[in-house]
Amino acid sequence: MLDGAGFEVVGEAEDAAGAIEEAWKLRPQVVLLDVQLPDGSGFDVARSLASWRDPPVVILISSRDASDYGRRIEGSGALGFIWKGELSAATLRALIGTNR
């Protein structure tokens, strides 16, 4: 979906631990991070990534609505939140663009 729309997918991970490991190795510019991970919360991963010296841009995604998470999205250090139903190259670009 994103490949060829101005983005290049450099890596994927299946859980929180894998996400941090891959991000550390591959140093991507943007991380799409699901809030509900099998081994923990995406908020924790986002906080962990945000503490790095040169942190990637983190976009939280979820099948739940942003209002379900309230202030926790802001507190996580992520750049923003996209509901999975609206996830597309365009919305992603729009979010990154408006905040950059």
Add this chain to the structure above:
Amino acid sequence: MSRKRQVALSLLAVAIAFVGEGGFLLNRFAPFETIPLDMAVGFVTMAAGVATWSRRPGNRTGPLLYVAGAAWSLSGVWAYAVWPYWLGTPNAASFLDDALIVTGVLLMPVHYSILVYLVLGFPDGRLHSVLARIVVLAVWTVAIVIEASILIHPVDHALLVLEGLPPYPLLDAVTSYGIGLLAFVALLLLLERWLSATAAARHILTPVLASASLLAAVEVVASIARAGDWMPPDRAIFYANVVAKLSVPAAYLYILLRSSMVRSGVGDLVIDLGAPAGRPLRDALARALHDPSVEVAYWVPAYERFVDAAGAAIALPEDGSARAVTYVQREGEPLAAIIHDPLLRDEEPALVESVSAAALLALDNERLQAEVRAKLEEVRASRSRIVQAGDAERRRVERNLHDGAQQRLMTLALSVGRLRERLDGNVSPDVAQQMDLMSRELRDAIDELRELARGIHPAILTEDGLAAALDSLAERSSVPIELDLEPMDRLPEPVEATAYFVVAESLTNVAKYAEASHVDISIRRRNASLVVEIVDDGRGGAAPSAGSGLQGLEDRVSAMRGKLSLESPSGAGTRLVADIPLT
């Protein structure tokens, strides 16, 4: 034991006491009052034996006490052999004299050997510690050693016995130090027994343990005196010894007497129970039984189980455990069970029986109350189960919605979005307009479904807990909310759900009726409760009417054994406080 036999044994005891001490009657050198005192020791010991024998037929304490008393008295028969000597007319040695002396000497240690075993094994005749067994064995060994050494010592004439024990150094050491040492160890054992006894056991043990300790202490002092060549006045030692030797059988008699006077204790119980602001039944029973550890369990026929006074199910101790149970019945139906120290059952069965008989009415009364409480508790528990089952069902429905319809609609929205991106600029304006409309409708449907699911049970409450759920609730509220949430770990699911629904329902009411401009919500733990407080500055006048949301909240909170209070004076805002126990 039959009355006849008791009388016969008592008369025999008098006879033995007189015959045994008779030889001393003409002793010109002995102080006269020692004879009745010696006689008394023998007689009282035998009397305690008869009394114990008849009251505790299955226990060997009675016969043993009788034998000890008889042996004490009969050991005096050697005096018959030296009677003529005392009269100033020593006769020639005869076989009879020797026999009398040997009999007396043989009987001498029997009294204390039995007594040591009885008091260390009181009340059931079992020696509980290894040390106690060693002491009893040692006392018997010393007794046999002394007897043997006397018997193998060649005596030309019975009178030589009067010169004292044969001069064996070992024997001297044994009699000087050994007896004192054994008495000292026995004293420690008695003390340890008393200190480690339960309160109820102490009540039973104290008289015998105290008198036995006195006897042991006198032996210790006498032994020190002998060893140190320090002779306190003969009379003092003698009197202390006699008093101590009398006090042990007296203690046995006393505890029997006391247990036959239970009516006075039961009388107090009846007064206790009759008093208008009487003490609780359990306390009254504990006092009457002298057992502070008493517990009472009541039989609830409907559930066929025992419950405590508060109505909670209670497990009765098993046979052979550290607690004993006395079942109280009426007309063959179980009524209650009194759980107490097993010593009471073994040593004071009459007391337990009289007390439970006297307390029958009060027990039945209390049983009815306990039954009502048990049923209330059952109702409350079932209410709580209904609430929890409802919550679980709501969670399940929410999850099904999320995993099913919501997920499908989301995928659909994703596809539509992608389609629009691809067709962007390639379709006619009315098709594009149709697609926009479709997209908006889809989005609205998803939003409505999400609201519906959230109203059924908020997923965020299940997944992230009360704090996150309330944050989310506050964020979506139309009235500004100040949320004061004490930091805390996750709470039990029903508590979190109840607190959440209290806040959610209050906010709905505020939005609907209160016309408030501000709401303060505070959630904190107080003791073992979660206290949820919602205060608005609206127009007040809220009241829980039947079928209203507030009524539903009250039901929900009280199902959790909590309390809901509402202050809503007209024109002065509303304060709702829910107190939800954490367990």
